[in-house]
Amino acid sequence: MKKKDKTHIGIVVAVTLVLALVPFILDTEKSYIVYFLFLSFCLIVMTQGWNLVAGYTGQISLGQHAFFGLGAYTTAIIWFYDVLGINCYFNPIVMILSGLVASVIAVAVGIPLLSKLHGDYFALGTLGLGEIIKVLFIKGGDFTKGPIGILLPSGVYTSLKPHYWTALFLALLATAVVYYMSRSKIGLALVAIREDEVAAEAKGINSLKYKVFAFAVNAFLVGVCGSLYAFYLFHVNPEGFLILKWVLYPIIMCVMGGSGTIIGPVIGVFLMNGVFSVANVYFPAIHPILSGVIIILVMLFMPKGLVRIRRWSL
DSSP states (O other): HHHHHHHHHHHHHHHHHHHHHHHHOOTTOOOHHHHHHHHHHHHHHHHHHIIIIEEEEEEEOOHHHHHHHHHHHHHHHHHHTTTTSOOOTTTTHHHHHHHHHHHHHHHHHHHHHHHOOHHHHHHHHHHHHHHHHHHHHHHHHHHHHHGGOOOOOOGOOSSHHHHHHHHHHHHHHHOOOHHHTSSSHHHHHHHHHHHHHHHHHHHHHHHHHHHHEEEEEEEEHHHHHHHHHHHHHHHHHHHHHTHHHHHHHHHHHHHHHHHTSSSSSHHHHHHHHHHHHHHHHHHHGHHHHHHHHHHHHHHHTTTTTHHHTTTTOO
């Protein structure tokens, strides 16, 4: 292992320990900082997933809300209908199953989409996927409880601490997945596809296989994150989990920090989540306008992100 890599790992471990100790220092039920960090960790998972698909593979996806909602609804249905006959609250089996459901749907949809569509057409296809799933849950009748959604037994809630630590773990996991994949043969194949798919195919790389794999890994991570958020809200409905907020935020944050990098999405999440949080508190009336202005400014002046401006190696 290179000395620089050891330094980076040491920094990550130190920062992780500090973040892990926050719930012991601050009141998890009253401190906004704890909630801000919890939400940031969830957004890191979603942003790193999008980074894997768009930043490394070059496939712009607008379907993060689809996988987020699928993960949440899978958890809600398993719990509400007692499908497994076990205690579902914060059960890792339920969370993994939620991620797997999202991943299976990603493969089923990704194969036809990624084999036929490219660029803007693929982006629109994934956006359509999210809207189709939203309509299905709204029209799901008594099974999905329609637009009202599924209410889960919130009496099991005791503290935000388990949500916080689980979100921190998932954020580290998502970042580690992107890190190791980017430095593996899979990562080299993904970058080759991003740079020139025709040339990659000529070199013997099965572009469809690698694109679908990246799409499925992204869906799994986002699906598990949706499961965690369902455990936090105890109310899973289309307007909470299948809205464009969960599409636009990861894109803005990834582009701001630097897509196709490891640390860029993390920086983008903390920076933009901070900006959005302040705007939502002090300027709620112009919050959407501010978000739109930031998107335009980022695209115009920082299309490669903050990380590349600073010339960081990650």
